[in-house]
Amino acid sequence: MKRKHTTKQAKRNFNLVLVSIAFLFLFNLVIQLMQLQERDESNPFYNGSIAEEVYKYTPVLEKELKNVNLEQYTVVLAAIMQQESRGRGGDPMQASESAGLAPNSINNPEQSIKQGVKHFKQTFDYGTKKQVDFATVIQSYNMGMGYIDFVAQNGDKHSEELAKEFSYIQVQKNPSLYNCGGDTNNFRYPYCYGDFSYSGKVLKNIETLIASNPELSVLSEAAILGL
Numbered sequence: 001m002k003r004k005h006t007t008k009q010a011k012r013n014f015n016l017v018l019v020s021i022a023f024l025f026l027f028n029l030v031i032q033l034m035q036l037q038e039r040d041e042s043n044p045f046y047n048g049s050i051a052e053e054v055y056k057y058t059p060v061l062e063k064e065l066k067n068v069n070l071e072q073y074t075v076v077l078a079a080i081m082q083q084e085s086r087g088r089g090g091d092p093m094q095a096s097e098s099a100g101l102a103p104n105s106i107n108n109p110e111q112s113i114k115q116g117v118k119h120f121k122q123t124f125d126y127g128t129k130k131q132v133d134f135a136t137v138i139q140s141y142n143m144g145m146g147y148i149d150f151v152a153q154n155g156d157k158h159s160e161e162l163a164k165e166f167s168y169i170q171v172q173k174n175p176s177l178y179n180c181g182g183d184t185n186n187f188r189y190p191y192c193y194g195d196f197s198y199s200g201k202v203l204k205n206i207e208t209l210i211a212s213n214p215e216l217s218v219l220s221e222a223a224i225l226g227l
Contacts, residue, residue: 049208053087054078060110064117070124077113077120079205080141083198095119123148133157139199143167147194163196170194 058078065071081087084094090107093116097103106112120141127137127148135158136151143166150166151158170193171178178193180186188195195201 050078050082050205050212051086051088053092054082055087057081057087057092057109057113060113061117064113068117068121070117070121073120073124075206075209076138076202077117079202079209080116080120080138082205083202093117093119131156135199135203138202139163141202142198143194146170158199160196160200163194163199164191167191167193167196 055078058074061077061081062071062074065074065077077093081092085092089104090109091104091112092109093112094103095112095115095118096105098119099106099115106115123137123140123145126145127134127140130148130152132148132151133156136148136156139158140147143163147163147166150169151162154162167178167188168191171190180189180192183189186192187197
């Protein structure tokens with residue numbers, strides 16, 4: 001009888017341990033959820049799919065854009081930064097090449113943002129002059145202003161097919177350079193100049209940013225998407 005009582009007691013103790021572990025797990029989960037909620041409330045720009053580093057640079061982006069009277073496009077530059085680097089590294093706007101430098105030559109985030117804003121203004125002004133849609137302007141941040149000319153000659157509206165055509169033309173000019181690092185499994189291959197899907201990705205980032213904080217942009221979503 002004593003052995004049977006001992007066995008029951010052991011089972012009860014084991015069950016208590018399981019209950020305690022479950023309670024601790026639930027308690028920690030609740031704490032984590034509360035912390036996430038506090039982080040969301042303390043940062044109105046926070047969204048799980050957009051890197052926090054991007055939000056950190058949003059005031060700097062807005063400041064630089066104000067200098068060129070384009071502060072209403074802060075959300076666009078934030079979306080571009082998200083696509084380029086998720087706000088990481090010394091060149092978060094990946095703007096070195098637009099300044100005629102080797103990739104990642106810029107190693108100062110503020111300098112990167114200044115150059116990125118300068119590059120965006122150039123593409124924006126030229127795109128406006130050529131009367132192409134806004135998606136073309138965004139794609140040109142990645143492919144250069146030659147893409148604006150190409151689209152202007154082919155209907156004035158960006159599409160992935162046009163981006164692929166333009167990319168392949170550039171690849172043929174320098175196939176040893178634009179070969180996706182020799183990786184034929186790269187999703188861009190054989191369109192290895194730039195990223196033909198860049199504009200679509202940035203536009204999705206814009207939608208996410210606007211959905212999480214409509215006040216981030218003066219522009220309406222429809223205006224940004226060129227509708």
